[in-house]
Amino acid sequence: MTTQTSETARRVLSEPGAPVVVFDHVQLAFDDKVVLKDVSFTLVKGHTKIILGASGSGKSTAVKIIVGLLKADAGVVWVNGERVDQLTERELMAVRNDLGMIFQEGALFDSLTVRENVGYKLYEETDMPLEQVDRRVEEVLGFIDLVEHIDKMPSELSGGQRRRVAIARAMAFKPSIMLYDEATTGLDPITATTVDHEIIKLRDLENVSSIIVTHQLRDAFYVATHMAVRDKAGRVQITRATPEKERESEFIMLRDGLINFEGDADSLRKSTDPYIVSFLS
Amino acid sequence: MLRLVEKWAKQAAHEVQEYVYLTGSAFTSIFSRPFYRHDVVEQFDLIGFGSLTVVLLAGLFTGAALASQTGLTLDQFGARPVVGRLVSASMIKELGPVLTALMLTGRVGSGIAAEIGSMAVTDQINALRALGSDPVRKLVVPRVLAGIFMAPVLTVISDFIGILGGWAVARYQLQVSSSLYWASITKGLYMEDVWMGLTKPFVFGFLIATIACHVGLRTSGGTAGVGKATTLSVVAGSVAVIAADFFVTQLFVGLVYR
Numbered sequence: 001m002t003t004q005t006s007e008t009a010r011r012v013l014s015e016p017g018a019p020v021v022v023f024d025h026v027q028l029a030f031d032d033k034v035v036l037k038d039v040s041f042t043l044v045k046g047h048t049k050i051i052l053g054a055s056g057s058g059k060s061t062a063v064k065i066i067v068g069l070l071k072a073d074a075g076v077v078w079v080n081g082e083r084v085d086q087l088t089e090r091e092l093m094a095v096r097n098d099l100g101m102i103f104q105e106g107a108l109f110d111s112l113t114v115r116e117n118v119g120y121k122l123y124e125e126t127d128m129p130l131e132q133v134d135r136r137v138e139e140v141l142g143f144i145d146l147v148e149h150i151d152k153m154p155s156e157l158s159g160g161q162r163r164r165v166a167i168a169r170a171m172a173f174k175p176s177i178m179l180y181d182e183a184t185t186g187l188d189p190i191t192a193t194t195v196d197h198e199i200i201k202l203r204d205l206e207n208v209s210s211i212i213v214t215h216q217l218r219d220a221f222y223v224a225t226h227m228a229v230r231d232k233a234g235r236v237q238i239t240r241a242t243p244e245k246e247r248e249s250e251f252i253m254l255r256d257g258l259i260n261f262e263g264d265a266d267s268l269r270k271s272t273d274p275y276i277v278s279f280l281s
Numbered sequence: 282m283l284r285l286v287e288k289w290a291k292q293a294a295h296e297v298q299e300y301v302y303l304t305g306s307a308f309t310s311i312f313s314r315p316f317y318r319h320d321v322v323e324q325f326d327l328i329g330f331g332s333l334t335v336v337l338l339a340g341l342f343t344g345a346a347l348a349s350q351t352g353l354t355l356d357q358f359g360a361r362p363v364v365g366r367l368v369s370a371s372m373i374k375e376l377g378p379v380l381t382a383l384m385l386t387g388r389v390g391s392g393i394a395a396e397i398g399s400m401a402v403t404d405q406i407n408a409l410r411a412l413g414s415d416p417v418r419k420l421v422v423p424r425v426l427a428g429i430f431m432a433p434v435l436t437v438i439s440d441f442i443g444i445l446g447g448w449a450v451a452r453y454q455l456q457v458s459s460s461l462y463w464a465s466i467t468k469g470l471y472m473e474d475v476w477m478g479l480t481k482p483f484v485f486g487f488l489i490a491t492i493a494c495h496v497g498l499r500t501s502g503g504t505a506g507v508g509k510a511t512t513l514s515v516v517a518g519s520v521a522v523i524a525a526d527f528f529v530t531q532l533f534v535g536l537v538y539r
Contacts, residue, residue, distance in 0.1 A: 069407050093413045101411040107404035121412045124317070124419075169412075 018045045019078070020177055020209050021066055026075030028061060035061050036072070037257035043177070046248065048203060048210045050220045052279070053254035059213040060104070062254070063179045066211070067101050068092040079177070100170030100208075104182040106162040108154040108169070114141070115150045118168045126173075140168045144198050160191030167198050171206070178202060180212045184219045196222045197238055204228040204245075205236065217280060224249035224265040253279070300495045303417065307425050307491065310418045320423040328389050328424070328490075329431035336435045337442050339384050343376055344368055344443030348450035361455055365462035366469030368447035369440075373470070373478040377440035379526050382485035385432060386518035390493040393424055394514030397497025398507040406498065416498065425490040432486025433479055440478065477533045484529055488521045 021043035028036045035058040043049045051059045064070040065077055068084045077085045082095050108117050119137040122128050128136075141147045144164045154162055163183055170178060180199060184192035196219050202208045204227050214220050227241040241249075251268045253261035253276060261268060261276055268276065351367045397420055400406050406416050444466065451457040493514045500510040 064407070067411050069410060089410075089415065093415075096411055096413050099411070101408075103404040103408055103411075105403065107408040109405055109408070110399070110403075121414075125315070125413045 016045060019043065020045050020080055021049075021211065022076070022078035023062065023066070024076040024078070026062070026065060026072045026077060028058075028065065028070065028072050034257050036065075039075075039254070039257070039259055041252055041259065041262065043209055043211055044248075045176075045209055046203075046207050048212060048223065048249040049252060050212045050214065050224060050249060051252045051254060052215060052217070052220060054215065054279070057254040058257055059215075059254055060181050063101070063181050063211060063213050066179060067096060067099055097173065098175050099177050099179065100173070100175035101179045102163070102166045102170050102181060102183045104185060106154075106166035108162055108165060110154055112154075113150070114146070114152050114154070114157070114165055117154065117165060118172050120169060121173045136172060137168075140172050141165075143171075143201070144168050158191070160187050160194060163187065163195050164198055167195070167202070171202060171208075174206075175208070177209045177211070180210065180214070182214055182216075183212070184214065184216050189218065192216065192219050193222065195219075196226075197228075199223050200226055200238060201228045201236060205230070220251070221265055224251070296499075299499065300491070303421065303495050303498070304425075304491050306417050307421045307494075310415070310422050311426065315418060317419055317423060320419065321426055324423040324427035325431060328385075328427040329434060332385055332388055332431070332435055333438070335384050335388055336381050336439045339380050340372075340377065340439030340442035341446040343380055343439075344372055344446030345450045347371055347376065347443070348447035349454060352451070352455040362457055362461050363465050363469070364451050364455060364457055365444075365447065365465040368451075369444050369466040369470055370474060372440045372443040372447070374474050375526070375530075377443055378436050378478055378481035378485060379522065381436045381439045381482065382432060382489060382522040382526075383519055385428075385435070385486070386489050386515055386522060389428070390489045390514045390518040391511045393490065393493035394497040394500070395507055395511045397494060398500030398510040401498060401500045402503055402506055421491075421494040421498075424494055425487065428486035428490025429483055430486070432482040432489070436478070436482040473533070473537045476537065477530070480533070481526060481529050484525050485522050488525055489518045492518045492521055 019042045023039055023041050026036055026039045027034075039058070039062065041049065051062060053059045061070060065072050066079060066084065068087065068089070072085055075085070076083060079095050080098055084092060084095055087095065109120065112120065115134075115137050116123065118140060119133045122133040122136060123130075138147060138150070141150055144167060146161060146164055146168065149157060149161065149165075154165070157165065167183070178199075183199065184195050187195065199210060199212065200223055203210050212220065212223060225241050225246055226238050227245045229237055229239060231237055246266070247264050250262065250264055252259055253268075255275060261271060261273060263271075269280070271277065348364055348368050352361060352364055355361050355364055355367070397406075400409075400420075406420075409416050409419060448459065448462050451462045452459055496510050496514040496517065500506050502509070
């Protein structure tokens with residue numbers, strides 16, 4: 001029965017428009033503080049979900065629940081056809097093989113070089129031959145234009161470079177879902193744009209489904225309204241997104257543990273809700 | 282007031298529960314895959330070889346001071362020639378294991394708590410989990426194994442160096458001949474003493490490493506939290522070592538020295 005269900009889930013998930021992350025009436029409180037009252041949303045394969053909200057609104061908590069770093073008090077969470085709210089830490093490891101997460105400040109391992117950080121999962125958790133891991137590390141660092149920093153320690157990198165290395169680390173094992181927790185917070189606009197470009201490139205060129213948690217409106221709208229394409233010479237270009245592509249990015253506004261808004265960039269801009277108007281101003 | 286006591290008791294019980302859970306999962310993780318062999322070797326080197334200097338110095342001066350002090354007392358009974366026996370018994374049964382453990386608490390316990398605590402407050406522990414590594418297997422097991430197996434090795438070295446320091450003082454300050462010093466050691470040393478001296482460091486090493494890992498993993502509150510965790514690790518580790526010393530001694534007195 002379980003095998004049949006898994007096969008059905010796999011078949012459904014392989015189709016375009018499949019729900020890869022489902023958050024169903026999730027609730028979580030820390031002691032007396034209710035962080036998520038009743039939150040439900042679905043991330044469709046290849047699409048982007050941008051979670052906005054003030055500090056403490058539960059944005060980061062939501063992504064941590066998806067990865068299984070936190071357990072919800074109530075509700076159901078599906079990731080790639082698995083109910084992560086019911087899995088043990090050991091069982092979650094298999095689900096995490098297809099999830100890449102970028103933490104606030106990057107969370108690079110201080111004692112490891114850029115190469116060891118990026119290849120961490122492949123070196124430590126797989127049987128992939130070392131030469132192959134090295135090649136993959138150089139490939140992903142090439143993707144984010146940081147190959148020359150491969151043997152540096154994280155402390156030798158700038159804030160923006162650290163975030164990009166964190167993206168490289170999360171993409172090294174080719175996950176199909178990426179979760180960005182405040183990936184551009186604290187960066188200057190120019191550096192933040194380089195990080196935005198990596199998010200867009202991963203989504204459009206590698207077909208990665210993304211959940212972006214941020215309160216940086218500029219970056220949220222930039223990612224939602226731009227797309228990456230390869231020109232005839234194979235160079236990657238970031239251009240204005242087509243209306244169809246723009247609709248693949250959906251915004252969620254969290255407020256007081258509830259979803260205050262859900263819709264595309266255009267609907268968000270046109271919203272007359274006083275909280276959203278003040279948030280966007 | 283009653284509420285405060287209740288809150289404190291609940292927190293204390295919760296800490297103990299988490300500590301027992303951590304040591305339990307560390308123990309079961311030793312015997313199952315994945316096992317991070319190179320991390321274990323690295324920790325054996327850092328904890329064992331890295332602590333050698335401090336342990337050697339502590340052992341040497343303790344043994345020398347012990348000989349010097351006891352020499353004065355023994356003179357009152359005309360028993361200066363048995364100074365070796367007193368130094369060796371004190372070093373092997375009590376001072377060697379306890380002082381080595383206290384040195385390790387200061388050097389290793391604080392280091393483990395600070396390192397793991399920093400990782401906890403900068404989301405590196407969560408990053409480890411998100412990348413598919415179990416922090417208990419990756420961070421706790423190598424440190425606990427290194428603590429358990431390197432503490433006895435360091436204690437034996439400390440015992441030997443302490444007895445050597447005692448010999449230097451006995452020979453050149455107390456004018457006790459070398460042959461008399463070494464003879465009194467071999468004559469007065471029993472296997473029970475050796476067993477006690479070798480059992481204690483296993484217990485101490487386990488306590489130092491598990492307490493430091495537990496405190497480190499539960500660190501919160503940024504850099505200030507790391508500072509508090511480091512202090513707590515040293516304080517709790519030191520108290521645990523001294524308390525465990527008493528209980529292990531009682532156990533041996535009750536079971537082995539009968």
